[in-house]
Amino acid sequence: MSRLTVYPTLDEYESRLPDFAKRLEVINADKLKKMARVWVGKDAAKLNKDSAIQLLKRSFRDPKAIRQLADNLTPVERDGLMLMKLRGRSVVYTEELATELLLLHPITPDRKSGYHSSGKQYGRLNEMMERGLLMRCDGSNSIFGDSHYSYSDSCEAVGAVADFFGVIDLTPPPSLSLKPVTDVVAPVARHTGELLLELTSFAQAFDRLGSVQIIGKGLYANPSLAKLYKLLDWNRQDEDSRAPSLLPSVEFYLGLFLAADLLKVDYVARKITTNPRRNIPLTLEQPLTIQARLWAQSYRALRRWVECVPPGVYFYADEITGQTRFNGLRAALLLALGLLPDPNQWYRITDLSDILRLRIGRQFALGHVPSYYVPWKATPEQEAQALAKYEKEYLTNWQSREQVWIEQALCGSLFHLGLVELASDAKDKSGQQTLFRLTEAGRAALYDIFRQPVATDGQSSPARPSEQACWIVQPNFEVLVYLDQASPRQLGFIERIGQRQKADAAIVTYRLTRESVYVALEEGVETNGLLQTLESCSLHPLPPGVSRTLSDWAARRERLTVRLDASVLEFADAAARDAALTAGKIKGTAIGERFLLTNKTEQELKRAAPFGGTISYEPQPPRSLIVQDDGKILITQHDLLIAGELSAFAEPTGNPMFWQVTRASVLAARDRGWTASDIINRISHRTTLAPPPFLQYAIHAWCGNKTAPGPTTIATPPLLQTSTAEVAEAICKCTFLRPHLLARIGGCAVLIKPESVKTLGKLLAEYGFAIGKEVLLPAPESPEKKK
Amino acid sequence: MKKSKTTSASIAATTQTAPLAPAKAALPAPLLHTHLTLVETAEPELLEELLADRRVGPLLVARLSDCVAVVAPGNAKEVQRWLLKAGHTPRIVDEKQ
Structure with missing residues (x-):
């Protein structure tokens, strides 16, 4: 039995959404009335269980009721549905939505019940579930965090019970109260071309590798990772899962492409392959402002990779799990970046961390959320003391765990994905990068989504921006590519036809080799297209030697063809073949005198003409x-x-x-x-x-093998045979007979020394043995014995 | 398929050179050979060159024409590898795609 747990993608969750209406039958009347209240207001109190179920079932499908519902929604519900609409899906990962709702609608701790936090991060999400707007995708009707071990009843995704998107408007939530910083020094931004180059080269390396194996625990198999690292020429990080992850990393990009649905996990074959329903090259040719949204969403849902594991945080590094709290915190961080007061201003990372702490920190933590209970019979002073102690522990925990993670996320992955740029505070003498600002891509992906919604899947094809010449082809076959001028499509092309030699922030050098051009042609690049694109994107005309050689290489490929899985029809003679071709019953390419290369199947051929049969040579040719x-x-x-x-x-x-x-x-x-x-x-x-x-x-x-069959001899030593093995044994053990013996061969036969034949015969005769001269052959087995 | 009933006793011990062209069988109707790997060259000389090659030659077990040979079953990958190693850049066509 495989231990591999299947984690469906959002696409799969969406396509297999349970019938929410059917699940109403097992919900008790009080809960159903509460759900019905969302749709019909106070009239719900008059309903019995059956009528409430009927009402809900009708309402889920009734566009008019859904439109009316918009007026009865609470701000939490409206925001929850808006966050789902932003994703363009009727399902959403539980951890993400729960934390995002908590950020938008913080829950004030209730002092009477103490600052107990188990499962409280799902508070806002549960409100929506109790009101019947969302349901779990695992078929259960229970709310989240209901059990003591909140993970034991976890469900990765929740779905909306009806199509609410038409009645929900995208309205930007109130901005966070963050103070901008104006004294900024040494701003650093990731070069757009660098990121595009990494994305493109990763996609092409994966394409060349074909697939990545996964092990029984769902993690990437080391040999596959090693091959990808080698193909990409990236440095692999030491296996310390707690240390901050260095980028670029194959694990990061694999997770990113998986979360973007560009790759898919085949759980049966235990490997990751390209998702045939997605077009990776087309996705990577989009302008970065459009791609950025896809990468931001994918980063939020990223599995099998974390930015760092702060001390005190438990993380299953050796086994793939479903969505974790890291995904929840990523969702909150990305949403917070979309709620900055001014997307063009610089802000302190610590300020952003504090805002997150104040909004979600009482209920959410990567590790353990400290709880506070009012001490029993405590005096007001003692109570204040206990509360102060709790507050101190809570603050210290956040700063040493969540804040460390937030810094790592901003300075690591979000910077790497080109969503934020970093800078130092002029007043900070340490020179550390403590400030951040959204980049143009970051603004498009995180801030503008509430204001200027765009297509969600990254697969749409907006007008391609005009491309400019961005490389120089040198006579020695080197191509210098200026990253700041190269479009994603141009980078994809050059990455495909050339071998990357070296890359820095501004220029990447490729070399056109016979092998690299051959691989590109094999991958479907047309010879004419190759020369035209190389020429049209070049800042100078192509050196004549280069274009001539490229044409030669392409022509050389045409000289030799290997046809795999071919079917050949064999005729008795050329006349029979030509007759069949002339009659038009069979189509194909004539080979030699009496063969025909055809792509028809056995069934098609049987229908077309008299047919003599099929011989298949793979996987096993006939054993004839x-x-x-x-x-x-x-x-x-x-x-x-x-x-x-x-x-x-x-x-x-x-x-x-x-x-x-x-x-x-x-x-x-x-x-x-x-x-x-x-x-x-x-x-x-x-x-x-x-x-x-x-x-x-x-x-x-x-063949001259010395050990098999090995030496053999034909010799004529005398043989002593006995009727039974016991007799032979007795002779061999006899002290005065033994000097005359050579060796015992088998149970009843002993080789004797040629010179001892007479002496041994006399001795045996003297002791009463009857000596014969015929070879004793074993008696043939009787038929009865055989039975 | 009709099987021959000839016994080993009738085997004649001749030493003629084995032809690479497949033997002509009496075929009342066309016979379909599937899952074959073919090597096709633009000129007969190139196929001769491949047949004479110590590495690729033994893996080409039948010659259908001056320019087309069949690869021994199970050796398609090896032939591709050797061709690339020998400096050829073959066009790979998967007939079933």
Whole structure:
């Protein structure tokens, strides 16, 4: 039984949404009335269970009721549905929505029940579930955080019970109260081209690798990772899951592409492959402002990779789990970046961390959320003291865990994805990067989404921005690419046809080689397109030598074709083939005198014309040989290849159905590089039974193998045979007979010294043994005994 | 498929050179050979060159025409690898795609 847990993608959750209406039957009347109240207001109190169910079922499908519902929604509900609309999906990851709602609508701790926090981060989400607007995707009707171990009843995704998106407007939530910083020094921004280059090169490296294996625990298999790192020429980080993750990292990009649905996990084959329903090159050719939204969403849902694991935070580094609190905090951080007062201003990372702490920190933490209970019978002073102690612990915990993570997320992954730029505060003498600001891509992906909604899936194809010349092709086949001028499409093209030599923030150098051009042509780049694009994007005309050589390379490829999985129709003669072609019953390309390369199936051919049958050569060609001890080979069934295969190590005879393995044929094969094992394997591949052992030894011997069959001797020492093994045993143990014996061979036979034949015979006769001269053969088994 | 009933006793021990062209069988109707790997060259000389190659030659077990040969079953990958190693840049066509 596989331990691999399947974690569906949002696409899969969406396509397999449970029927929420059916699940109403098992909900009690009070809860149903509460749900009905959302739709019909106070009239819900008059409903019984059945009528409430009928009302809800009707309402889920009634566009008019859904429109009316918009007036009855609470701000939490409206925001919750708006956050789902922003994602463009009727399902959302639980951790993400729960934390985002908490950020928009913080819950004030209730002092009477203490600052107990178990499962409270789901508070706002549960409100929506109790009001019947959302339901869990796992079929359960319980709310989140209901049990003591909140993870034990976790469900990765929740879905909306009806199509609310038409009645929900996108309105930016109130901005966070953050103070901008004006004294900024040494701002650093990631070069757009650098990021695009990494995304493109990762996609192409994955394409070349074909797939990435996953192990039983759902993690990426090390050999696949190593191959990808090698293909990309990236440095692999030491295996310390708690240390901050260095970028670029294959694990990060694999997670990102998986979360973006560009790759998919095949849980049966235990490998990750390209998602055939997505077009990676098209996605990567989008302008970065459009791509950024996809990458931001994917980063939020990223699995199998974390920015860092702060001390005191428990993380299953050795096993893939569903969405975790890291995803929740990423969602809150990204939403907070969308709620900055001014997207063009610089802000302190610590200020952003404080805002997050104040809004979500009482209920949410990456690790343990400290709880506070009012001490029993405490005086007001003691109570204040206990509260102060709790507050101190709470603040320290946040600063050493969540704040560390937030700094790492901003300075690491979000900077790397080009969503934020970093700078130092002029007043801070340490020179550390403590300030951040949204980049243009960050603004488009995080801030503008509430204001200027755009297509969500990154697959749409807006007008392609005009491209400018961005590289220089040198006579030595080096191509210098200016990253600031290169479009995503141009980067994808050059990455495909050239071998990257070196890259810095501004210029990347590629070399056009016969191999790289060949791989590009094999991947579908057209020869004309290759030359045209190379020319049109070049700042100078292509050197004549380069274009001539590229054309030569392309033409050279046309000289030789390997056709895989081909079907060939064999006719009796050229006339029969040509007649079939002329009649138009069979289509294909004529090969030689009497063959036809066809792409028709067996069924199609059967319908078209008289048909003699099919011989398949893969995965196993016909086993049509009978091989005898003496090396004679009989072909029992004609096929296209058997004669050619036999000719490598056997000699033909007058009859085409018979061949002979001889010393000469084996020696000739050996001279051509065949080994005895090669010959035996080739014969075995075509016979039903293994080749006779004697012939196998002969082939080994002819090939000069010293150990098999090994030395043999034909000698004539006298043999003493007895009727039973016991008699032979007695003779062998006899002290005065033993000097005349050589060796015992088998139970009833002993070799004796030639010079002792007479002496031994006399001795045995003297002791009463009857000595004969005939060889004692074992009696044949009777038929009854056989039975 | 009709099977021959000839016994080993009738095998004649001749030593003629084995032809690479497949034997002509009496075919009352066309026979379909599937899942084959073919090597096709633009000129016959190139195929001769490949057949004479110590590494690729033994893996080409039947010649259908001056320019087309069949790869021994199970050796398609190896032939591709050797061709690339030998400096050829073959166009790979998957006929089933």
